[in-house]
Amino acid sequence: DAGITQSPRHKVTETGTPVTLRCHQTENHRYMYWYRQDPGHGLRLIHYSYGVKDTDKGEVSDGYSVSRSKTEDFLLTLESATSSQTSVYFCATTPLIGGYGYTFGSGTRLTVV
Amino acid sequence: DQQVKQNSPSLSVQEGRISILNCDYTNSMFDYFLWYKKYPAEGPTFLISISSIKDKNEDGRFTVFLNKSAKHLSLHIVPSQPGDSAVYFCAASASNTGGGADGLTFGKGTHLIIQP
Numbered sequence: 001d002a003g004i005t006q007s008p009r010h011k012v013t014e015t016g017t018p019v020t021l022r023c024h025q026t027e028n029h030r031y032m033y034w035y036r037q038d039p040g041h042g043l044r045l046i047h048y049s050y051g052v053k054d055t056d057k058g059e060v061s062d063g064y065s066v067s068r069s070k071t072e073d074f075l076l077t078l079e080s081a082t083s084s085q086t087s088v089y090f091c092a093t094t095p096l097i098g099g100y101g102y103t104f105g106s107g108t109r110l111t112v113v
Numbered sequence: 114d115q116q117v118k119q120n121s122p123s124l125s126v127q128e129g130r131i132s133i134l135n136c137d138y139t140n141s142m143f144d145y146f147l148w149y150k151k152y153p154a155e156g157p158t159f160l161i162s163i164s165s166i167k168d169k170n171e172d173g174r175f176t177v178f179l180n181k182s183a184k185h186l187s188l189h190i191v192p193s194q195p196g197d198s199a200v201y202f203c204a205a206s207a208s209n210t211g212g213g214a215d216g217l218t219f220g221k222g223t224h225l226i227i228q229p
Binding site for chain 1: 119147149154155156157158159162202204206208215216217218219220221222
């Protein structure tokens with residue numbers, strides 16, 4: 001295992017409040033990703049990072065921002081949570097791109113009420 | 114437009130028989146294909162991958178077949194076991210776009226149910 005820890009595991013928040021999800025890895029992997037999983041949609045990429053301070057947008061980045069100030073931490077922020085952001089969020093890492101499998105965290109279940 | 118498609122939301126197979134999960138893709142730039150398995154309340158776990166220069170890759174009970182001309186891949190599980198009951202995701206990446214760093218594209222998943 002890549003030693004990926006996501007926190008919190010569960011969170012309920014109110015519409016309009018900011019929320020930050022954390023992904024922490026202990027394997028020194030260069031590449032980190034945030035995905036969301038929703039029924040009928042599979043896994044969709046929100047943002048990714050290819051190094052410290054190097055990030056880019058994925059398929060469903062609207063309403064989300066990320067930061068990576070250290071190799072081991074990748075933060076996902078919902079600036080003003082909406083009900084459409086109720087989802088399960090997964091962090092993933094990989095040391096190399098191409099055919100190498102990503103290692104996923106256990107997920108954060110976020111509910112926006 | 115969905116670039117990776119898993120058209121069967123669910124599949125039921127008897128224990129001991131072969132399970133065949135299918136996946137189609139539309140982006141001809143994809144050059145790596147992966148299968149992930151996911152249990153409820155857990156993150157997906159990597160199962161097996163295949164490069165576009167191959168047409169078959171085998172790992173124990175799991176074999177992935179790639180038909181590039183048809184833009185189709187399949188995962189075969191033989192023999193199927195109760196622990197194989199899970200959601201299976203097909204994923205693809207293109208190493209020559211964004212340097213391949215821009216993530217995997219996933220299908221919607223197929224829920225495999227192994228009947229005793």
